[in-house]
Amino acid sequence: MSKQQIADIAAGGRVEGRYLVARKELRQGGRAGQFLDLTLCDSTGRVTARVWDKASVVSEQFAQGDVVQVSAMAETYRDELQLRIETIRALPPGAADPTEFLPRTKKDVGELETRLAEAVKSVGDEHLRELLLRLFRDQEFRGKFISAPGAKTLHHAYVGGLLEHTVEVVELCEKTAEVFPQLDRDLLITAAIVHDIGKTEELTWSAAFDYSDEGNLLGHLVLGERQVRQLADQIEGFPEELKLLLSHMILSHHGTGEFGSPKVPMTAEAIALHHAEDLDAKVNMFLGNIEAARQKGQRWTERHFLLNRALYVGPGEGESEE
Secondary structure (H helix, E strand, C coil): CCCCCHHHCCCCCEEEEEEEEEEEEEEECCCCCEEEEEEEEECCEEEEEEECCCHHHHHCCCCCCCEEEEEEEEEEECCEEEEEEEEEEECCCCCCCHHHHCCECCCCHHHHHHHHHHHHHHCCCHHHHHHHHHHHHCHHHHHHHHHCCCCCCCCCCCECHHHHHHHHHHHHHHHHHHHCCCCCHHHHHHHHHHCCCCHHHHEECCCCCEECHHHHHCCHHHHHHHHHHHHHHCCCCCCHHHHHHHHHHHHHCCCCHHHCCCCCCCCHHHHHHHHHHHHHHHHHHHHHHHHHHHHCCCCECCCECCCCECCECCCCCCCCCC
């Protein structure tokens, strides 16, 4: 089977297919003293794969980010599906587009763009609206924003994830502004739209998802605040206090220094944005991990390193809850 998708792989079966090498690590262990630990992916998911024989020699034949042709056996280890690779080789340059092997949002991108455009139009403040209009008139930025993942691994980690995450945060903030009319709605919605734009510079996704040098050294909060501040400075008459408040919301939206925010939220709009962003990210993480475990027939997920807990999946198809 030349194009076997990862989502269709079952333990005990043979696997023949083309996959993107999302992670590659030569590790110590096994009978030969070394083994090659890989994560392979396509648009339907990810799977752990191992090379046990002549690992160091095989490792020289391809790189992380390559598309490879694989022959393997699927098996389970500690209740996790993994591939025992028999042969693996890199495809010649140009033989496959690596981006076609990346996971993608399951939502309609056109619909997400429409919902975002409606949010931009709803901003009444002339300076904030002009900032947003100028931002999305830049076709290079717009292309990156629409295609970027929401993160490398944790939440919305797929092509189109940044757009999906942004729209969800915007709509959560719209509901929050209805409940708390004392909030500056225009400021809150604008900040929700731009809070993660630094990820267009922080992340790379031409092959596997990874961090750019700027992303590693500065992070998307700083990169995003810089983008927004530079754009606001170009708009005549843009109030300095409004720039300050918007910058604060971008820099504080992770909530605490532990999670990368140089400042904690110190305005009502900033705390609203932080909790809307955190809610969307956490629910996406929960749903993604629960769905992955459900596909494996598990009642509980593995313990998640960040959430520090296992998640309840519930009975599988055909099982009784009693």
